[in-house]
Amino acid sequence: MPRDRERLHILSHLKHSETPKMKTCWIWTPVLFFIAAGTVGLGAESATDDGNAAPARVLIVTGEDYAGHRWRETTPALQQAVEQDARMKVDVLDDLTQLAETDLAPYASVVLHFKNYDPKVPGRAGFDNLKRFVERGGGLVLVHFACGAFEEFKDEFEPLAGRVWFGARPPAGRHQHDPYGEFKVTITGVDHPITRGMESFTTVDELYTCLEGETPITVLAESTSKVDGKEYPMAFVLRFGKGKVFHYALGHNVPALKNDGAATLLRRGTAWTAGLESMPHSLEKSPGNDSGA
Numbered sequence: 134m135p136r137d138r139e140r141l142h143i144l145s146h147l148k149h150s151e152t153p154k155m156k157t158c159w160i161w162t163p164v165l166f167f168i169a170a171g172t173v174g175l176g177a178e179s180a181t182d183d184g185n186a187a188p189a190r191v192l193i194v195t196g197e198d199y200a201g202h203r204w205r206e207t208t209p210a211l212q213q214a215v216e217q218d219a220r221m222k223v224d225v226l227d228d229l230t231q232l233a234e235t236d237l238a239p240y241a242s243v244v245l246h247f248k249n250y251d252p253k254v255p256g257r258a259g260f261d262n263l264k265r266f267v268e269r270g271g272g273l274v275l276v277h278f279a280c281g282a283f284e285e286f287k288d289e290f291e292p293l294a295g296r297v298w299f300g301a302r303p304p305a306g307r308h309q310h311d312p313y314g315e316f317k318v319t320i321t322g323v324d325h326p327i328t329r330g331m332e333s334f335t336t337v338d339e340l341y342t343c344l345e346g347e348t349p350i351t352v353l354a355e356s357t358s359k360v361d362g363k364e365y366p367m368a369f370v371l372r373f374g375k376g377k378v379f380h381y382a383l384g385h386n387v388p389a390l391k392n393d394g395a396a397t398l399l400r401r402g403t404a405w406t407a408g409l410e411s412m413p414h415s416l417e418k419s420p421g422n423d424s425g426a
């Protein structure tokens with residue numbers, strides 16, 4: 134179907150999905166741009182004319198993934214997890230061809246929720262736009278298979294992502310991930326605003342064992358593979374230029390994103406990249422609590 138029609142279809146899907154209260158705004162909305170302009174790198178709320186704080190804008194970039202990753206279903210779940218913190222408001226860019234041309238300056242943080250297979254989409258210009266945004270102080274979040282994005286620029290992506298996918302052919306002795314199932318996510322002893330006060334939790338997800346890289350990172354959560362008995366990072370942070378990066382290996386599907394602990398970790402990590410102060414954990418409300426499930 135034509136691009137515009139496809140976009141409308143997706144917009145409609147998001148609006149009428151499992152999160153009926155959410156409202157998806159589009160990145161070219163002039164009003165949105167006016168309100169949010171100039172907040173890049175500052176992250177925290179900006180004042181509007183009536184004196185109220187405007188939410189930090191977060192842009193989820195999606196639109197392509199491995200066939201087993203149903204991004205049309207997981208994107209609303211991701212949005213819901215982030216917007217449980219009312220200080221953040223999510224927009225969705227679901228056309229990767231547009232990343233190069235998208236003005237990221239209105240956003241406090243960009244969430245990568247895709248794995249591209251065409252090296253030209255988002256392409257060099259898309260990568261450079263994103264890299265420039267983070268260098269200048271924008272926040273960056275990687276969710277699950279976003280570690281495999283920009284595989285064509287793997288060496289340049291690694292300093293930005295901290296760790297990247299090792300590729301379709303695992304090195305000797307390595308495997309992609311444990312079989313989908315239950316495992317414990319252990320909050321490490323590192324004192325960090327994202328995980329301060331958080332308890333370790335159990336989830337049902339894919340335990341990723343497929344990351345590689347040498348960039349210094351701070352691991353905030355880790356899990357032990359049932360396959361090889363080794364520890365693997367599930368969430369970690371790093372700095373790139375003036376920007377903050379939160380890399381989140383969890384989130385294979387909708388139930389994984391709705392897990393209380395996993396959603397809390399994702400939300401707090403995103404807030405941190407957006408420059409927001411951490412909220413006391415006791416005041417947070419998870420999607421699981423919200424749905425009553």
Ligand SMILES: [Zn+2]
Pocket residue numbers: 202277278339384385
């Ligand atoms: Zn997966």
